[in-house]
Amino acid sequence: MENIIEIKNLYKKYKSAEEFSVNDISLNIDKNEIYGILGPNGAGKTTLISMLSGLIKPTSGTFKINGLSPQKDGFKLRQIIGIVPQEYALYPTLTAKENLMFFGSLYGLPHKKLKTAIDESLELMGLSKFADKKVEQFSGGMKRRCNLIAGTLHNPKVLFLDEPTVGVDVQSKKAIIDYLLDLNKKGTCIIYTSHHLSEAEEFCTKIAIIDHGKIHAVGTPEELVNRVASAENLEDVFISLTGKELRDVVV
Numbered sequence: 001m002e003n004i005i006e007i008k009n010l011y012k013k014y015k016s017a018e019e020f021s022v023n024d025i026s027l028n029i030d031k032n033e034i035y036g037i038l039g040p041n042g043a044g045k046t047t048l049i050s051m052l053s054g055l056i057k058p059t060s061g062t063f064k065i066n067g068l069s070p071q072k073d074g075f076k077l078r079q080i081i082g083i084v085p086q087e088y089a090l091y092p093t094l095t096a097k098e099n100l101m102f103f104g105s106l107y108g109l110p111h112k113k114l115k116t117a118i119d120e121s122l123e124l125m126g127l128s129k130f131a132d133k134k135v136e137q138f139s140g141g142m143k144r145r146c147n148l149i150a151g152t153l154h155n156p157k158v159l160f161l162d163e164p165t166v167g168v169d170v171q172s173k174k175a176i177i178d179y180l181l182d183l184n185k186k187g188t189c190i191i192y193t194s195h196h197l198s199e200a201e202e203f204c205t206k207i208a209i210i211d212h213g214k215i216h217a218v219g220t221p222e223e224l225v226n227r228v229a230s231a232e233n234l235e236d237v238f239i240s241l242t243g244k245e246l247r248d249v250v251v
């Protein structure tokens with residue numbers, strides 16, 4: 001076991017808000033994990049991973065990623081993390097390949113290495129034959145697949161994903177999960193937020209259940225199910241811990 005992320009007493013209160021959106025979270029994440037942050041709407045999932053990925057600043061508390069802190073080592077930190085937000089960060093009038101060349105060059109990858117990484121990733125994602133099509137012609141699922149490639153071309157040590165499979169078709173979902181499993185096998189620690197309990201149960205090695213900005217439970221899917229008497233699956237655990245039904249949290 002080797003922690004790649006160490007979070008200590010992290011808080012976030014937005015200026016316009018009355019309550020803390022993240023309220024005293026402490027968490028260690030091992031470098032080999034596929035770590036699911038699960039919780040209902042407004043639980044604080046996006047706020048938590050936005051802080052960890054450097055998009056917003058914590059109100060208080062500290063965290064380190066691979067021993068680096070955002071205050072002291074911001075530049076180095078940005079080189080080892082990947083971020084895939086919910087919204088597409090792609091240029092619609094550029095082709096998939098042009099988009100990926102653009103984003104890959106932002107990571108400073110040499111041209112030849114970048115071209116190889118793009119070709120391999122498009123192949124893995126089942127998008128090779130669409131490489132020269134404009135992204136505006138893509139379906140939502142194809143855009144998401146392309147978005148994921150754009151955030152991972154530099155082979156990050158830690159990848160933050162916000163709801164990577166929400167609202168995508170079955171084929172894209174499978175491609176995304178297979179791609180993430182492959183990245184994890186090659187050494188990327190994956191932290192992802194989700195509403196999909198059954199997907200998380202299958203896919204995650206560890207899960208944190210979060211609600212009202214606090215962590216309610218942490219464990220492997222199996223540990224969580226065993227911890228709650230009469231729970232048969234993660235959905236039962238979720239209802240028991242948050243008092244919310246799955247239908248309340250599916251967007």
Ligand SMILES: Nc1ncnc2c1ncn2[C@@H]1O[C@H](COP(=O)(O)OP(=O)(O)OP(=O)(O)O)[C@@H](O)[C@H]1O
Nearest residue numbers: 014016017021039040041042043044045046047048
């Ligand atoms: N920019 C902001 N300004 C003020 N309040 C915010 C802001 N962003 C989020 N919040 C509030 O913080 C809380 C947590 O929101 P957050 O988006 O982190 O939750 P979430 O678990 O990701 O929810 P969802 O699944 O709906 O995306 C909510 O009460 C939300 O209204």
